Structure formats: structure tokens, C-alpha cells
Amino acid sequence: MNAFLIDEMFPPAAAELLRESHGHDAVHVFDVGLQAADDAQVAALARAEGRAVVTENVVDFSIERDVVLVFVLKRNLPAGGAQAAGLAKILDRWAQANSDPYLGPHWPATD
Numbered sequence: 001m002n003a004f005l006i007d008e009m010f011p012p013a014a015a016e017l018l019r020e021s022h023g024h025d026a027v028h029v030f031d032v033g034l035q036a037a038d039d040a041q042v043a044a045l046a047r048a049e050g051r052a053v054v055t056e057n058v059v060d061f062s063i064e065r066d067v068v069l070v071f072v073l074k075r076n077l078p079a080g081g082a083q084a085a086g087l088a089k090i091l092d093r094w095a096q097a098n099s100d101p102y103l104g105p106h107w108p109a110t111d
Contacts, residue, residue: 002025002091002095002098002099002101003026003049003050003051003052004018004024004026004027004051004052004054004070005026005027005029005032005042005045005046005049005051005052005053006026006027006054006087007029007053007054007055007056007057008028008029008030008034008035008036009055009056009057010028010056010072010074010083010084010087011083011084011087012028012030013084014028014054014084014085014087014088014091015027015028015031016084017084018088018091018092022088022091022095024095026091027051029042039057039061039064043061043064043067046067047066051068052068052101052106053067053068053069053070054070054072054087054091055069055070055071055072056071056073058071062105065104066103068101068102068104069105069106070091070094070106070108072087072090072091072108072110073110077090077110090108090109090110093108093109094106094108094109
């Protein structure tokens with residue numbers, strides 16, 4: 001099981017699916033009051049709670065070195081209502097392959 005903090009560009013339902021369907025400890029920034037927070041605050045919470053930040057914001061998060069970053073581009077996810085399920089599937093597969101992920105950037109397979 002991995003712990004995730006899902007950034008605001010992804011649907012909150014992705015965190016719910018990760019918890020309920022895949023057994024992961026996942027929260028969305030909306031769940032913890034960090035909607036519209038700056039990226040440093042998001043990274044700080046992830047660091048404090050031992051969570052991987054799931055984001056597509058490569059530029060702003062690339063300066064963070066002491067937190068696990070999982071980059072997923074929305075253009076690689078299914079459109080509309082299927083986006084949450086697509087993201088949850090990608091993250092579950094990544095978590096199974098990375099039970100003890102290194103700090104820094106990760107790019108899970110999206111196919």
C-alpha cells in the first residue's frame with residue numbers, strides 16, 4: 001500500500017477509488033483543505049505524512065527533491081467521467097511496482 005496526495009487538477013473521485021477499490025491510503029487536496037494552495041504547501045503536507053504527490057504540474061514541483069512525486073499528464077488519461085478510474089488504475093499499478101519508492105520524480109506507465 002502506498003499513500004497518495006492527489007493534486008487539484010485531478011478529480012477527487014480518484015482518491016476515493018484508490019481507497020475503496022484498491023486499498024491505498026489516498027486523499028485529495030480538497031479533502032485536506034489545500035485547494036488552491038501553493039505547491040510548496042502541498043509538498044510540505046505530503047512530506048509530513050509520507051505521501052506521494054500525484055500531479056501533472058512538472059514545472060513547479062520539479063524543485064522538490066525530498067518528496068515522492070508521481071507525474072501523470074491528463075492528456076494520457078481517459079476523458080470525462082472515466083478520468084478518475086483511469087488515474088486510479090495507473091497509480092495502483094505503479095504502487096504495486098514501487099512498494100518503497102525513491103524520493104523525487106516518477107513517471108508511471110499510462111498505457
